[in-house]
Amino acid sequence: MTQTHLLAGLLPNSGLPEEQVDYRPGVFSAEESRQFMAHLIHRVPWQQKSQLLYGKEVITPRLTACYGNPDVDYSLTGKGLRPLAWTPELLQIKDRIEPFSGAKFDSVLLNYYRDGNDSVSWHTDNDGVPGKNWIVASVSFGQARRFEFRLREDHRVKYTVELENGSYLLMKGGFQEYWQHRVPKSKQPMQARINLTFRVLHRN
Numbered sequence: 001m002t003q004t005h006l007l008a009g010l011l012p013n014s015g016l017p018e019e020q021v022d023y024r025p026g027v028f029s030a031e032e033s034r035q036f037m038a039h040l041i042h043r044v045p046w047q048q049k050s051q052l053l054y055g056k057e058v059i060t061p062r063l064t065a066c067y068g069n070p071d072v073d074y075s076l077t078g079k080g081l082r083p084l085a086w087t088p089e090l091l092q093i094k095d096r097i098e099p100f101s102g103a104k105f106d107s108v109l110l111n112y113y114r115d116g117n118d119s120v121s122w123h124t125d126n127d128g129v130p131g132k133n134w135i136v137a138s139v140s141f142g143q144a145r146r147f148e149f150r151l152r153e154d155h156r157v158k159y160t161v162e163l164e165n166g167s168y169l170l171m172k173g174g175f176q177e178y179w180q181h182r183v184p185k186s187k188q189p190m191q192a193r194i195n196l197t198f199r200v201l202h203r204n
């Protein structure tokens with residue numbers, strides 16, 4: 001049973017977009033997750049970006065990196081990150097999840113949440129690029145964090161799923177069109193977490 005079904009059980013008649021979200025805990029074992037996490041923390045050249053928000057330079061509250069095929073349209077990686085070449089470890093993770101996803105991913109965006117102060121605010125993964133990024137597979141290692149999503153059109157319609165160590169979440173279909181998502185800050189003490197979102201960025 002997937003977490004999506006668990007959630008739907010908790011919220012009967014909730015209209016949860018089951019055909020748009022697929023959550024699978026334990027796709028990576030605790031030991032595999034520990035090894036990938038340690039590897040990524042130490043080997044990825046993490047950067048802290050900043051962006052202009054209402055004319056003010058704001059530092060992104062997490063560290064990021066991007067890997068992918070050399071020919072992907074990296075203007076679509078959001079922050080214009082030019083992808084680094086795939087590493088054997090990232091290809092191993094990609095190979096594990098592609099069979100569940102029914103997609104061939106050409107890039108991955110990594111987020112490193114150092115503690116509960118790190119977060120990502122409400123967004124969709126296809127901001128400004130209609131028709132792109134319709135399928136996004138997300139893998140999480142380390143601290144379980146709340147992943148929230150809400151209807152663009154009615155923010156009162158909102159769901160939460162805890163993305164556990166070693167878990168996989170697929171966002172597909174109309175997910176990016178109809179729902180926004182975020183990982184909020186937490187006041188509870190939080191250990192580090194790494195999230196990888198595999199994407200299809202290639203130009204059509």
Ligand SMILES: O=C(O)CCC(=O)C(=O)O
Pocket residue numbers: 109111120125138147163181182183195197
């Ligand atoms: O950390 C997560 O689970 C989500 C990350 C995310 O939404 C993104 O990179 O676009």
Ligand SMILES: [Fe+2]
Pocket residue numbers: 123124125181
């Ligand atoms: Fe996202």
